[in-house]
Amino acid sequence: MNWDDLRIIAAVRDEGTYAGASARLRIDETTVGRRLGRIQRDLGVPLFEAVDGVRRPTRHCEKVLEHVGAIAGHVAEIGRIRESQPGPVxxxxxxxxxxxxxxxxxxxxxxxxxxxxxxxxxxxxxxxxxxxxxxxxxxxxxxxxxxxxxxxxxxxAEVRLYFFEPAETVDAAPVVCAYPDELAAIPESQFLRARRLSAARCITDNVRVIQTLIRSHRAIGVLPEHNCAALLVDRSLRATLLDKRRDxxxxxxxxxxxxxxxxxxxxxxxxxxxxxxxx
Known part of the structure; x- marks a missing residue:
């Protein structure tokens, strides 16, 4: 049982005929009769009787309509929720x-x-x-x-990019952090290739991983600006702003x-x- 079916019961009660309910609900008159017949079969009781060419609700129908009225009130309240909100919903x-x-x-x-x-x-x-x-x-x-x-x-937006490397030379060469081959066209990868830093030993598309390795002061890599706040103030790191930005x-x-x-x-x-x- 659904709300559209229940609306048909109320419309037939108010209009007195299938034709009137059809015009009110803007659905075919045959559909009104078919769906109403299905509801009566599901409930196992008659909802209307014909008296002088008018459909009169039975006592069973009146009981159903009490609930339909309550549901209609709840539906109206739900519809007003949007109106109660200041702005888009x-x-x-x-x-x-x-x-x-x-x-x-x-x-x-x-x-x-x-x-x-x-x-x-x-x-x-x-x-x-x-x-x-x-x-x-x-x-x-x-x-x-x-x-x-x-x-x-x-x-x-166009996001600035920074290349990070240890500020001081260490004995072991820093670990090169790079992006996977499918990201070869991005400015970060292009910069590393131009610097002949393509022999990466850490390959990932997760910038948080690169950020963590750079923070160890034993790795180098390129990061977008929104991942650089803590690194830019770290004096143990040297940051270089790239000419190209990331779209x-x-x-x-x-x-x-x-x-x-x-x-x-x-x-x-x-x-x-x-x-x-x-x-």
């Missing part, structure tokens, strides 16, 4: 790497959610890209520009392009990266 899934979520979004999420009580954010963090074609996320932050796809794409791209499901909650969230994401640029 919605639940959005944001896909990004762990480091972007942890270092850029999470520190600013509390204030954003407090300012917008109608919004709920779900963070999907992984080094693997979500499948937009399978509706796994509503928005995604990518560090590489997708070649094609059925979504809106725009540049979110960050924002992907948005097309059907959400005019959604108020989505537009508000996009503005917030841009602000998160804009704050990074001001450091």
């Amino acid at each position: 919605g639940r959005l899934r944001i896909a990004s790497t762990n480091s972007v979520a942890e270092e850029l979004l999470a520190p600013r999420a509390e204030q954003f959610l407090r300012d917008n009580p109608g919004l709920t954010l779900q963070f999907l963090t992984s080094s693997e890209n979500v499948k937009f074609s399978r509706w796994q996320a509503d928005l995604a932050i990518r560090l590489r520009k997708p070649e094609k796809g059925d979504f809106m794409i725009s540049k979110l 960050v791209w924002l992907l948005v499901q097309i059907h959400l392009r005019r959604d108020p909650a989505t537009r508000l969230t996009i503005d917030w994401l841009r602000l998160c990266f804009r704050d990074l640029a001001r450091r």
